[in-house]
Every structure is written in structure tokens, then in C-alpha cells.
Amino acid sequence: MKALVATRQTQGRRKNDFCHATEGEFVTFGSECDRETVDGVCGCKRALVGFDSSKATTTFRVSVADITEDGLRDLLRAKLTKEGWISEAFTAEQNDEMLAANVSDTISLWSSFEKCPEGTVIERRGQRFNERRV
Secondary structure (H helix, E strand, C coil), X not given: CEEEEECCCCCCCCCCCCECCCCCCEEECCCCCCCXXXXXXXXXXXXXXXXXXXXXXXXXXXXXXXXXXXXHHHHHHHHHHHHCCCCCCCCHHHHHHHHHXXXXXXXXXXXXXXXXXXXXXXXXXXXXXXXXXX
């Protein structure tokens, strides 16, 4: 399946670019501030978050990933547990709902780039995603 991974390619095209994630790690949506603007200081409305580092980046690359939905579920379960979104403080049902929502959101996000060639660099601008020319 196609996936999005963190990249430093095209960093600096915007003054407020950043890449704190680990190059090549899978990325997905993170939490967002309610009143943040796309170009606000936080950066949450223009970034995705790495699975392993839990750090954000404003640039991501389309990559072909040898991963199944079950494998993705396992990786997201580990990410969410490490970050405290899944824990013994919540019911099993709450944890299952959190995981299912994240799996669904990530599959939906990644599948929207299925027709993009591998290596395409993407930026996020709120709800929109744009290709950046390498």
C-alpha cells in the first residue's frame, strides 16, 4: 500500500517549515489546537506526526510500504500506547475506539495518495494537501 513518510526534502520552501520527525518513518495525523491557524506558531494544522518519534514534520513523501492493515493496526497501537492515548486508565472499549479511529483515519489519509508516484513530496495546509515539486 502507499504510505506517507517523513522527509526533509523541500524543507525551507516555506519559512515555517520544520521536520522534527525521523526521516522515513510513517506519519499520520496528530492532535490539533482549537484556535490554531494554518500558519500559527504551533504548526499542528500543517504537520503530520511520526509513528516512532511522535514528532511532527511539515513535509512527507509518498512511499510504497510492505504493510498490511493488521500490521498498521499493531504499529498504531504501539504509537498510541507510548503517547498515552491508549492506557489502562480507559476502558477496553474506549481503547478499541481510539485505535479503530486512528487506523481508519490513517488508511483514509494514505489512500488519498494512492495515485501519486512514489517519491512525491506533500505538504499539508489545514484540510488541504499539496504536492511540492522536488
